[in-house]
Amino acid sequence: xxxxxxxxxxxxxxxxxxxxxxxxxxxxxxxxxxxxxxxxxxxxxxxxxxxxxxxxxxxxxxxxxxxxxxxxxxxxxxxxxxxxxxxxxxxxxxxxxxxxxxxxxxxxxxxxxxxxxxxxxxxxxxxxxxxxxxxxxxxxxxxxxxxxxxxxxxxxxxxxxxxxxxxxxxxxxxxxxxxxxxxxxxxxxx
Amino acid sequence: xxxxxxxxxxxxxxxxxxxxxxxxxxxxxxxxxxxxxxxxxxxxxxxxxxxxxxxxxxxxxxxxxxxxxxxxxxxxxxxxxxxxxxxxxxxxxxxxxxxxxxxxxxxxxxxxxxxxxxxxxxxxxxxxxxxxxxxxxxxxxxxxxxxxxxxxxxxxxxxxx
Numbered sequence: 259x260x261x262x263x264x265x266x267x268x269x270x271x272x273x274x275x276x277x278x279x280x281x282x283x284x285x286x287x288x289x290x291x292x293x294x295x296x297x298x299x300x301x302x303x304x305x306x307x308x309x310x311x312x313x314x315x316x317x318x319x320x321x322x323x324x325x326x327x328x329x330x331x332x333x334x335x336x337x338x339x340x341x342x343x344x345x346x347x348x349x350x351x352x353x354x355x356x357x358x359x360x361x362x363x364x365x366x367x368x369x370x371x372x373x374x375x376x377x378x379x380x381x382x383x384x385x386x387x388x389x390x391x392x393x394x395x396x397x398x399x400x401x402x403x404x405x406x407x408x409x410x411x412x413x414x415x416x417x418x419x420x421x422x423x424x425x426x427x428x429x430x431x432x433x434x435x436x437x438x439x440x441x442x443x444x445x446x447x448x
Numbered sequence: 449x450x451x452x453x454x455x456x457x458x459x460x461x462x463x464x465x466x467x468x469x470x471x472x473x474x475x476x477x478x479x480x481x482x483x484x485x486x487x488x489x490x491x492x493x494x495x496x497x498x499x500x501x502x503x504x505x506x507x508x509x510x511x512x513x514x515x516x517x518x519x520x521x522x523x524x525x526x527x528x529x530x531x532x533x534x535x536x537x538x539x540x541x542x543x544x545x546x547x548x549x550x551x552x553x554x555x556x557x558x559x560x561x562x563x564x565x566x567x568x569x570x571x572x573x574x575x576x577x578x579x580x581x582x583x584x585x586x587x588x589x590x591x592x593x594x595x596x597x598x599x600x601x602x603x604x605x606x607x608x609x
Contacts, residue, residue, distance in 0.1 A: 274521055281510045286502035303505050310513045378496050401497045426455055
């Protein structure tokens with residue numbers, strides 16, 4: 259955090275190349291968050307890049323009482339949401355799918371336990387991509403970026419209780435998406 | 449915890465329960481295999497998501513950002529006169545100043561009183577109009593070349609690392 263502030267001061271004093279440090283540090287997080295919202299690499303890169311430029315322009319307004327990451331993720335999240343609205347991409351809704359599978363059903367549980375780490379990551383990634391933009395962003399911010407509920411609340415402009423409810427619902431949806439993916443995989447294997 | 453409650457299970461995993469609630473949920477797990485199984489599934493999912501890595505953008509991503517920022521900076525600090533007009537103004541001023549110096553040194557009779565005898569000076573060598581024209585062209589080109597060189601360094605934004 260102190261490093262972030264040091265480089266921010268340098269950027270504000272006119273050494274705009276110092277911004278490269280912040281780009282290198284946060285580019286993967288920004289891209290992942292944008293990707294989770296937009297579900298598309300090209301759009302995510304464009305949105306994340308746009309967010310960095312916005313952050314650079316607004317850097318003078320950043321108050322050092324907060325974490326730079328929280329302030330920056332807020333820009334990334336809202337930029338990605340704006341892109342998503344512009345693109346109006348069709349995101350698979352949970353309601354449109356037939357979820358009659360039960361995770362407690364032994365076939366899917368066994369398959370989940372049997373899958374290797376890489377496959378599990380692949381399945382989870384697929385399942386997260388099926389979540390809607392807000393749910394995917396909340397899950398990403400909570401797990402990948404390890405933000406607290408309060409920080410997610412600040413980033414998304416939702417109340418802390420609302421974030422908690424969203425996180426809970428996202429996890430339930432994620433489980434159901436995983437069931438669906440595992441069901442398809444099982445069918446392919448059989 | 450007396451009833452099955454998935455939210456409580458997640459709160460337990462997130463470490464958001466107080467000691468009494470932790471004790472109650474553990475008691476509940478002893479008597480409710482369904483909730484215990486739910487807990488195991490949720491915990492496994494929780495740990496798996498935590499293990500997920502960040503995605504990597506393309507190799508040019510960082511460079512593209514720095515280029516976009518440089519462009520932004522150059523627009524933000526756009527000078528009142530663009531480089532072309534600065535070169536013209538400073539080059540023109542330099543040329544005029546140079547000629548003024550030349551005239552002041554080599555053409556003293558310009559400032560002399562009328563009807564005074566003209567003393568031989570170095571200027572007589574350049575007194576022919578053709579010589580002055582050629583000299584003027586070369587000197588102007590020379591001044592413009594160095595002025596341009598200096599201004600390119602002075603007004604060009606620094607490249608990104």
